[in-house]
Amino acid sequence: MTENFDRAPGAGWNRLKPSSPGLGEQDGSRLPKTGEGDSKASFFNQHEPLRQPRTSPPLVENNNLSGAGDGRRNIKTHATQSYYSTPGQMGGPLALNSRLSVNAPEFYPKNYTPYQESTYDEGSSSYYPEVTLAEMVQEFLNHLNSSPASFDLEIESITATLNEWVTTEETLEELVDLIYKQSTSIPNFAYTGARICNYLSHHLITSSPSGNFRNLLLRRCQTDFEQREHAMKANEATQKKFHSYVLFLGELYLNLEVRSRKGPPTRAEILLSALKSLMDTLFSHPVDGNLICAVKLLKLTGSVLEDTWKASRKTHMDELIQRIENVVLDASCSRDVKQMLLKLVELRSSNWGRVHAASASSEATPDNDPNYFMNEPTFYTADGTPFTAADPDYSEKYQEILDRENYFPDFFEENGSAEDYDDEDEMDPEIEEAFEKFCLESEMRK
Numbered sequence: 001m002t003e004n005f006d007r008a009p010g011a012g013w014n015r016l017k018p019s020s021p022g023l024g025e026q027d028g029s030r031l032p033k034t035g036e037g038d039s040k041a042s043f044f045n046q047h048e049p050l051r052q053p054r055t056s057p058p059l060v061e062n063n064n065l066s067g068a069g070d071g072r073r074n075i076k077t078h079a080t081q082s083y084y085s086t087p088g089q090m091g092g093p094l095a096l097n098s099r100l101s102v103n104a105p106e107f108y109p110k111n112y113t114p115y116q117e118s119t120y121d122e123g124s125s126s127y128y129p130e131v132t133l134a135e136m137v138q139e140f141l142n143h144l145n146s147s148p149a150s151f152d153l154e155i156e157s158i159t160a161t162l163n164e165w166v167t168t169e170e171t172l173e174e175l176v177d178l179i180y181k182q183s184t185s186i187p188n189f190a191y192t193g194a195r196i197c198n199y200l201s202h203h204l205i206t207s208s209p210s211g212n213f214r215n216l217l218l219r220r221c222q223t224d225f226e227q228r229e230h231a232m233k234a235n236e237a238t239q240k241k242f243h244s245y246v247l248f249l250g251e252l253y254l255n256l257e258v259r260s261r262k263g264p265p266t267r268a269e270i271l272l273s274a275l276k277s278l279m280d281t282l283f284s285h286p287v288d289g290n291l292i293c294a295v296k297l298l299k300l301t302g303s304v305l306e307d308t309w310k311a312s313r314k315t316h317m318d319e320l321i322q323r324i325e326n327v328v329l330d331a332s333c334s335r336d337v338k339q340m341l342l343k344l345v346e347l348r349s350s351n352w353g354r355v356h357a358a359s360a361s362s363e364a365t366p367d368n369d370p371n372y373f374m375n376e377p378t379f380y381t382a383d384g385t386p387f388t389a390a391d392p393d394y395s396e397k398y399q400e401i402l403d404r405e406n407y408f409p410d411f412f413e414e415n416g417s418a419e420d421y422d423d424e425d426e427m428d429p430e431i432e433e434a435f436e437k438f439c440l441e442s443e444m445r446k
Contacts, residue, residue, distance in 0.1 A: 133165050137178045141189075141196075145182075148192050155196070159203045169208035175200075176216045184224075184244045194251035202259065214256070218270065221249060225274055232285045243293040246278050250301045272308060275301065276316055283323045286331040295340050302344075303352035321345060 140158050144151055166172050179200075183193025201214035210216060224231075224245050231242035253275060257265035275297070282294040298305075298320070306317040324341050327333065347353060378386050381397055391397065 133171055133174060134178060136161075136165065137175060138182075141179065141182045141193075144192055144196070145186060145189050151192065151195060155199050156203075159200060162200070163205050166204065166206045168206075169210060172204075172206050172208055172213065173210075173216060176213065176220055180217065180220050183248045184241065187244075190244070190248040190251045191255075193248065194255040197252060198255045198257055201256065218268070221245075221252070221271075221274070225249075225278070228278060228281050232281065232290070236289075239289055243289065246282070246293055246297055247300070249274060249278065250297050254301060254304060267304075267308075272305070275305065279320060283320070283327065286327045286333055288333050288337050291327065291331075291333055291337050291341065295344050298344055299347070302348060303354060306348075306352070317348070321348060 144154070162175065166175050179193060179196055183190050183197075197213075197217055201212070201217070204213045207213075208216075211219070224242070228242065231238055234242075249271060253267060253271040256268055256271070258268055259265045279294055279297065282290040282297075302317070309316045324345060328338050328341050331338075378388050379398065379401060380386050381400065388394070
């Protein structure tokens with residue numbers, strides 16, 4: 001085989017003809033010996049320089065670089081100026097030609113949107129003129145919805161940003177509408193939305209001829225309140241939206257503070273009367289969805305509503321409980337919903353699970369702690385009737401269980417011992433035989 005091949009990228013030489021193991025001839029003559037002179041080069045020095053990369057610029061023949069009459073082939077090199085050479089000076093055989101330039105345009109990957117620095121103009125309400133108020137507020141609300149624990153840490157900075165954006169009556173109404181829609185459409189956001197409304201009602205600077213933030217918010221709630229009868233007769237989607245509105249109004253009543261210079265903050269009285277009317281509407285249409293919504297609302301606000309009504313000597317809570325009992329008896333709601341209503345009545349009978357006097361565990365008694373028997377076990381009589389330690393006949397029923405189960409047989413006297421034990425039940429013959437066999441086999445194994 002006399003053809004050429006590359007042993008490494010850019011290196012190649014003529015393959016030798018093997019005349020004997022480990023030897024070869026080149027061009028039909030013998031190999032040169034060491035020390036024969038410079039006219040005969042070593043075999044391993046007879047190779048071309050490294051081949052140029054395939055991505056390099058085109059190469060041209062430069063015959064002037066080779067010595068005249070030395071019999072060597074011309075070397076291919078770049079006919080351009082070296083990157084590191086000075087202007088007008090040609091680079092060597094390995095000189096590089098670079099197209100890099102400090103003035104080259106910036107490169108961005110596909111589908112990448114480069115950051116555009118915005119210019120802030122004094123008097124402008126935004127550092128980002130491309131972003132709208134709706135997009136910014138939506139981002140804030142989504143962040144607080146996903147991280148409600150960060151509310152106390154970030155609500156101040158969020159309000160400061162909103163004070164820069166909300167400067168007109170139109171932007172104020174838009175802000176109220178955005179927060180209201182988010183609070184009545186996203187599950188579990190009603191509580192956070194009510195807290196946002198309370199904070200902004202006290203710290204948002206902008207006001208309009210129509211009112212401040214709280215005035216516009218209550219007016220927005222009034223709009224849906226007036227549509228309550230229509231919502232009861234609408235489709236299922238509208239009813240679910242109305243139920244979300246009812247629960248948000250409950251959270252708003254608990255969290256929205258009306259501050260006064262004359263005394264401590266109070267709750268909005270208009271929301272109190274609105275909640276009473278909404279519950280009357282729900283119980284007037286006793287279907288499962290409305291009853292479930294009423295139960296959730298009373299679990300949320302029942303204790304506060306009852307205390308407020310009692311302070312003004314009103315019996316609204318007793319009337320609501322009576323309506324619940326009538327629904328359980330007469331309404332054609334599902335069994336599970338009736339069970340929820342009964343549990344609600346039971347919760348109210350225990351003062352909504354509250355303990356006014358925080359007594360120590362050693363001082364707790366069934367009289368001052370309604371949760372005294374909460375963790376007590378439940379027992380069952382012979383006929384399957386359950387009873388706990390709160391049952392008046394607990395001692396008698398429990399003693400019947402002890403007698404039935406023979407936990408304390410008669411042979412255990414007050415000061416008796418195990419020696420007084422008299423085994424009335426003898427061992428079955430088969431069991432006795434098996435036991436003796438077991439003992440015998442154990443002895444044989446030892």
